[in-house]
Amino acid sequence: xxxxxxxxxxxxxxxxxxxxxxxxxxxxxxxxxxxxxxxxxxxxxxxxxxxxxxxxxxxxxxxxxxxxxxxxxxxxxxxxxxxxxxxxxxxxxxxxxxxxxxxxxxxxxxxxx
Amino acid sequence: xxxxxxxxxxxxxxxxxxxxxxxxxxxxxxxxxxxxxxxxxxxxxxxxxxxxxxxxxxxxxxxxxxxxxxxxxxxxxxxxxxxxxxxxxxxxxxxxxxxxxxxxxxxxxxxxx
Numbered sequence: 001x002x003x004x005x006x007x008x009x010x011x012x013x014x015x016x017x018x019x020x021x022x023x024x025x026x027x028x029x030x031x032x033x034x035x036x037x038x039x040x041x042x043x044x045x046x047x048x049x050x051x052x053x054x055x056x057x058x059x060x061x062x063x064x065x066x067x068x069x070x071x072x073x074x075x076x077x078x079x080x081x082x083x084x085x086x087x088x089x090x091x092x093x094x095x096x097x098x099x100x101x102x103x104x105x106x107x108x109x110x111x112x113x
Numbered sequence: 114x115x116x117x118x119x120x121x122x123x124x125x126x127x128x129x130x131x132x133x134x135x136x137x138x139x140x141x142x143x144x145x146x147x148x149x150x151x152x153x154x155x156x157x158x159x160x161x162x163x164x165x166x167x168x169x170x171x172x173x174x175x176x177x178x179x180x181x182x183x184x185x186x187x188x189x190x191x192x193x194x195x196x197x198x199x200x201x202x203x204x205x206x207x208x209x210x211x212x213x214x215x216x217x218x219x220x221x222x223x224x225x226x
Contacts, residue, residue, distance in 0.1 A: 004155070031212065033212075033213075033214070035216070042201075042216060042217070042218050042219050043156075043201065043216035043219075044216075045213055045214070045215065045216075048212060048213065055212075056208075056212070056213050090155050090156075092155070094212070096212070097207075098143060098144070098205070098207035098212070099143060099144040099161055099163055099205055099207070100212070101146055101158040101161055102146075102148075102156075102158070102203075102214060103158075104155025104156050104157070105155050106153065106154050106155050107154075107155055
């Protein structure tokens, strides 16, 4: 069974640009969550999608957005990139039920210069 | 904002030693999950505990969920170099249609020969 796939693995962008990250969940999983991981802040919740609808959102500015497609694949977009957006962005999929564990991809390492 | 504080933040021990990692919060969670993350990879689930006072064992790892479901501990017996990694606790909340995992601050463990 294929795991969660995130593309690209690495990305270098300039301040002010925008970026789109992609996530393919484990087959059958319909819930997709996104997290930002930095050395200083740890793992911070961005948002969760289920059935193409955002169900939960973390405390991030509106420059961070996402969407989910009918096949459960998800994308997140960051507009007007800032230096502080440099981080590892992790996507995780799960069954949409209480206490269901997250299955993470290996992340996209974004560097903003 | 729910916070999960982990202690210690860093731990460097020799092979064969025992250690305990603590995860504390002022919030009640429906579940407490523990993950381990290795460099270049996403976190991988170790265990989920859902009942107050629950104890689960995974080979040399023992996990306990506090009676009030606000805290947890991870005890490793006779640590081995393969235990090296970032250990993350995560508190689960379920709102019927939305789920969210709040991650702890992390404990970086290094086990040397």
